[in-house]
Amino acid sequence: MTITVTLDRTIEHLDRGPLTRDEMAQAVARDIPDGSFVNLGIGQPTQVGDHLSPDSGIVLHTENGMLGMGPAATGDDIDTDLTNAGKVPVTELPGASYFHHADSFAMMRGGHLDVCVLGAFQVSERGDLANWHTGAPDAIPAVGGAMDLAIGAKDVFVMMSLFAKDGAPKLVRKCTYPLTGLACVSRVYTEHATFLVGGSGVTVVETFGTTVDELAGRLDLELGLIGS
Amino acid sequence: MTITVTLDRTIEHLDRGPLTRDEMAQAVARDIPDGSFVNLGIGQPTQVGDHLSPDSGIVLHTENGMLGMGPAATGDDIDTDLTNAGKVPVTELPGASYFHHADSFAMMRGGHLDVCVLGAFQVSERGDLANWHTGAPDAIPAVGGAMDLAIGAKDVFVMMSLFAKDGAPKLVRKCTYPLTGLACVSRVYTEHATFLVGGSGVTVVETFGTTVDELAGRLDLELGLIGS
Amino acid sequence: MTLIAQTALEAVEGIKDGSTVLVGGFGMAGMPVALIDALIEQGATDLEVVSNNAGNGDTGLAALLAAGRVRKVICSFPRQSDSYVFDDLYRAGKIELEVVPQGNLAERMRAAGAGIGAFFCPTGVGTPLAEGKETRTIDGRDYVLELPIHGDVALIGAHAGDPMGNLVYRKTARNFGPVMATAAATTIAQVSHIVALGDLDPEVVVTPGIFVDRIVHVAQETP
Amino acid sequence: MTLIAQTALEAVEGIKDGSTVLVGGFGMAGMPVALIDALIEQGATDLEVVSNNAGNGDTGLAALLAAGRVRKVICSFPRQSDSYVFDDLYRAGKIELEVVPQGNLAERMRAAGAGIGAFFCPTGVGTPLAEGKETRTIDGRDYVLELPIHGDVALIGAHAGDPMGNLVYRKTARNFGPVMATAAATTIAQVSHIVALGDLDPEVVVTPGIFVDRIVHVAQETP
Numbered sequence: 001m002t003i004t005v006t007l008d009r010t011i012e013h014l015d016r017g018p019l020t021r022d023e024m025a026q027a028v029a030r031d032i033p034d035g036s037f038v039n040l041g042i043g044q045p046t047q048v049g050d051h052l053s054p055d056s057g058i059v060l061h062t063e064n065g066m067l068g069m070g071p072a073a074t075g076d077d078i079d080t081d082l083t084n085a086g087k088v089p090v091t092e093l094p095g096a097s098y099f100h101h102a103d104s105f106a107m108m109r110g111g112h113l114d115v116c117v118l119g120a121f122q123v124s125e126r127g128d129l130a131n132w133h134t135g136a137p138d139a140i141p142a143v144g145g146a147m148d149l150a151i152g153a154k155d156v157f158v159m160m161s162l163f164a165k166d167g168a169p170k171l172v173r174k175c176t177y178p179l180t181g182l183a184c185v186s187r188v189y190t191e192h193a194t195f196l197v198g199g200s201g202v203t204v205v206e207t208f209g210t211t212v213d214e215l216a217g218r219l220d221l222e223l224g225l226i227g228s
Numbered sequence: 229m230t231i232t233v234t235l236d237r238t239i240e241h242l243d244r245g246p247l248t249r250d251e252m253a254q255a256v257a258r259d260i261p262d263g264s265f266v267n268l269g270i271g272q273p274t275q276v277g278d279h280l281s282p283d284s285g286i287v288l289h290t291e292n293g294m295l296g297m298g299p300a301a302t303g304d305d306i307d308t309d310l311t312n313a314g315k316v317p318v319t320e321l322p323g324a325s326y327f328h329h330a331d332s333f334a335m336m337r338g339g340h341l342d343v344c345v346l347g348a349f350q351v352s353e354r355g356d357l358a359n360w361h362t363g364a365p366d367a368i369p370a371v372g373g374a375m376d377l378a379i380g381a382k383d384v385f386v387m388m389s390l391f392a393k394d395g396a397p398k399l400v401r402k403c404t405y406p407l408t409g410l411a412c413v414s415r416v417y418t419e420h421a422t423f424l425v426g427g428s429g430v431t432v433v434e435t436f437g438t439t440v441d442e443l444a445g446r447l448d449l450e451l452g453l454i455g456s
Numbered sequence: 457m458t459l460i461a462q463t464a465l466e467a468v469e470g471i472k473d474g475s476t477v478l479v480g481g482f483g484m485a486g487m488p489v490a491l492i493d494a495l496i497e498q499g500a501t502d503l504e505v506v507s508n509n510a511g512n513g514d515t516g517l518a519a520l521l522a523a524g525r526v527r528k529v530i531c532s533f534p535r536q537s538d539s540y541v542f543d544d545l546y547r548a549g550k551i552e553l554e555v556v557p558q559g560n561l562a563e564r565m566r567a568a569g570a571g572i573g574a575f576f577c578p579t580g581v582g583t584p585l586a587e588g589k590e591t592r593t594i595d596g597r598d599y600v601l602e603l604p605i606h607g608d609v610a611l612i613g614a615h616a617g618d619p620m621g622n623l624v625y626r627k628t629a630r631n632f633g634p635v636m637a638t639a640a641a642t643t644i645a646q647v648s649h650i651v652a653l654g655d656l657d658p659e660v661v662v663t664p665g666i667f668v669d670r671i672v673h674v675a676q677e678t679p
Numbered sequence: 680m681t682l683i684a685q686t687a688l689e690a691v692e693g694i695k696d697g698s699t700v701l702v703g704g705f706g707m708a709g710m711p712v713a714l715i716d717a718l719i720e721q722g723a724t725d726l727e728v729v730s731n732n733a734g735n736g737d738t739g740l741a742a743l744l745a746a747g748r749v750r751k752v753i754c755s756f757p758r759q760s761d762s763y764v765f766d767d768l769y770r771a772g773k774i775e776l777e778v779v780p781q782g783n784l785a786e787r788m789r790a791a792g793a794g795i796g797a798f799f800c801p802t803g804v805g806t807p808l809a810e811g812k813e814t815r816t817i818d819g820r821d822y823v824l825e826l827p828i829h830g831d832v833a834l835i836g837a838h839a840g841d842p843m844g845n846l847v848y849r850k851t852a853r854n855f856g857p858v859m860a861t862a863a864a865t866t867i868a869q870v871s872h873i874v875a876l877g878d879l880d881p882e883v884v885v886t887p888g889i890f891v892d893r894i895v896h897v898a899q900e901t902p
Binding site: 290291292293294307308309310311315320326327328329330332333334336337356361366367368369370371372373374375376379380406407408409410 | 482483484485486532533534535542543546547553555556557558559560561562563565566577578579580581582583584585598625626627628629630631632633634635662677678
């Protein structure tokens with residue numbers, strides 16, 4: 001799938017931003033082409049679903065064995081046999097299908113999904129992803145489907161805050177956390193800006209409430225501009 | 229699965245034999261334990277099905293995607309979407325299931341079938357099988373499921389005539405025809421005798437219309453006797 | 457997004473010369489005859505065809521071969537009582553042949569669809585079909601390394617499809633269809649019935665629509 | 680031959696100390712709670728458990744762990760908000776852990792059931808979970824060699840089963856059950872319904888009875 005980028009839009013949006021989480025989810029949703037097959041990772045990426053138009057023809061995959069997943073289930077619609085990968089009860093849309101775990105991950109690994117949206121601890125300029133382990137020596141390792149998702153879609157979008165709590169950038173030259181996947185991320189959505197990564201390095205698509213120069217000052221990276 | 233051999237029966241049956249093809253099929257059927265999952269190869273082995281008792285609980289697999297295959301279909305029961313591996317219309321028994329080719333051969337390769345019955349050009353004393361190619365230089369090679377079947381059941385039984393048209397034995401020290409599988413055959417049913425092969429060599433289980441000594445004279449093999 | 461084509465010819469539009477075409481079916485069961493006929497009309501040539509057999513009589517795959525459109529056949533069993541079109545081309549040196557054990561044919565396409573780079577397979581060890589291939593002993597058993605078979609296009613037959621491209625099959629006509637659908641960049645299915653969205657129970661869908669690019673309704677003699 | 684056990688305890692009879700036990704379910708969906716409870720009562724110990732998670736709260740898998748019966752867990756995601764039983768055992772060095780990416784967990788069991796000796800997988804390349812494993816570049820992409828995971832026993836949950844052992848599942852409770860059923864020497868299923876032979880449409884059977892050794896009826900809250 002080719003992601004089409006509109007070249008004539010303003011890169012720096014100083015009138016709004018930083019974006020709220022919901023606005024970030026909206027920004028991601030806007031970039032998912034109609035008719036795509038999409039997997040939304042656990043946590044924040046799940047919110048992207050709220051901004052997908054029902055007539056977009058976008059079909060959601062959940063790695064625990066379903067295509068055509070609908071919104072979260074409430075009240076009488078809750079069925080403990082029907083959950084998303086975060087184990088939250090969900091609903092089924094017309095045209096859905098169920099399959100087992102090996103088939104579900106074969107579908108991902110085989111490159112049949114168009115877009116996967118994930119959270120991250122760090123993303124590197126070449127698109128390496130670190131999102132499964134902080135590297136803390138006492139942490140109990142747990143990977144779930146993170147590594148499968150990282151390599152399992154034609155495009156991997158990351159949604160994350162641009163800076164960690166200690167102020168360190170999370171978009172970096174080289175990840176210091178244990179990796180989830182190599183050169184797999186194509187886009188990074190943050191509250192301050194949206195970036196393309198991989199290939200020729202980091203390109204700023206849009207900023208929100210900040211200038212590219214300000215961003216460059218806070219990131220230890222070469223920043224290219226979209227369309228330049 | 230362990231094949232239980234009755235040790236107190238007479239080995240040499242001089243009063244009957246050589247067996248007809250139908251009697252050979254009957255001999256094979258008698259040795260298939262109740263409740264087995266069985267694949268019958270194309271051609272002569274298919275006849276074994278005629279001698280399996282309906283209350284044996286034996287379930288037939290066909291590699292084109294079915295368990296619970298019934299007898300050949302006739303008249304109005306013929307459905308071109310329902311055939312065996314020989315492309316002959318068949319029927320469906322209660323408790324049947326359908327699956328695709330990858331799943332069907334995974335089932336075989338994974339060792340889930342108990343018995344497979346095949347024809348052969350040659351079988352060696354250690355159980356090597358040659359049944360797909362005569363080695364003739366102008367023959368068009370065609371293997372079908374032969375190699376998958378050869379390695380795909382806990383026990384592989386071969387049904388064949390003991391001698392080729394030119395009189396050469398088909399149960400041999402070493403196959404001269406191109407191989408289908410190594411050390412895969414456990415039993416060989418012929419019109420003159422039934423043999424165990426593999427492991428410790430060739431053992432005569434029963435003869436029909438001939439003595440063990442006569443057989444030994446016609447075969448270039450050491451013959452052991454069952455139970456000895 | 458699955459396209460519902462109005463004709464078989466529209467369904468096969470754009471198949472390029474030199475393509476690898478996976479063709480479903482086992483005997484006539486599941487054979488996408490209308491799509492093959494359309495491919496003959498469409499005109500793509502220099503094709504590599506992957507199918508269980510290499511054509512019967514003068515129709516379907518045999519007609520495609522007879523039209524000189526196929527450079528190579530990858531199959532398990534070319535030689536049949538009525539495979540004279542293939543036989544003549546092969547004996548005349550006009551077509552290449554790669555014989556693959558039937559289960560390896562299925563598993564190699566499954567690997568292609570599942571993103572597996574290669575797999576160690578016990579089938580064919582010690583036989584001429586393993587010659588030149590890497591072998592390895594794992595846990596006391598011998599295996600041959602087998603590579604995926606990717607298709608540019610898959611042509612398959614199914615019983616019913618919905619507008620999402622979800623497919624169900626009938627009996628042993630299922631055979632190679634579901635596997636080929638996963639292994640090709642573009643999958644085209646001829647179906648006996650097109651049903652409305654929501655008419656296929658999600659529990660019984662065999663091929664999820666994500667694998668299916670185009671479907672076309674073709675009346676078939678079986679229900 | 681599939682045995683219809685009268686009780687969950689009868690269904691788990693004979694599971695030996697030291698067994699590798701594949702346990703189905705993803706969260707509570709498809710989790711064979713009654714079989715795990717029966718396994719606790721049955722008493723087998725020194726077990727290696729393969730499951731997506733490592734237990735939640737104090738019941739099911741967590742209770743088996745708390746009873747000290749599990750030597751090692753192979754799973755994709757042990758750490759959860761309520762995985763305190765596993766967490767404590769792990770931090771105390773009382774249990775081994777092998778973390779496997781979720782898709783590799785499924786595919787490695789699929790390989791075991793399908794007679795594949797090993798496979799080259801793109802998942803985890805360049806990450807700590809690939810350390811020490813053979814890697815290879817095939818057709819320009821990097822892969823890690825992954826080995827099958829065989830079970831001595833699989834404990835799975837399904838929606839309905841028939842006397843042949845054929846199983847169907849409900850919605851996302853299908854998850855690991857069909858794969859684990861193929862990968863274990865003995866597969867034991869708890870089902871919400873036992874139906875008569877012939878009551879399951881052969882087209883919709885998900886796990887053919889050949890993979891199922893014992894089934895037991897256990898009333899469950901979902902239909």
